[in-house]
Amino acid sequence: MRLEAREREMAATARRLAAQEEDMALREDERQRSFRATLASATLAAETGVAGPLEALRTERDRSTAALAEREQELQAARRQVADLTGRLDSLEVAARQAATAAEERVRAKIAEVVK
Secondary structure, eight states, rough: HHHHHHHHHHHHHHHHHHHHHHHHHHHHHHHHHHHHHHHHHHHHHHHHHHHHHHHHHHHHHHHHHHHHHHHHHHHHHHHHHHHHHHHHHHHHHHOOOOOHHOOOOHHHHHHHHOOO
């Protein structure tokens, strides 16, 4: 009889342990679900919180890129203008030298006439 009582006690303990194990597994599953939900919520909040500043940065980058492209065009136009002005200056310097040489030759010719 003692053996039967002991076996019943062990079976009851085994059932209790099995029920506790099942309860622990259910709680662990619930904790995992809760963790995943919290993680998803936090991820969404982080992405949403970052979306506004990211969009502002993208907009600023686009504006800066457009301004840079415009400045590049202005720089190219200024370089062309400088090249044109440099060419005109060179032409004027050549013309001035030619005029000085021609004037010098006229003066020499006048001097040669006077000396004769």
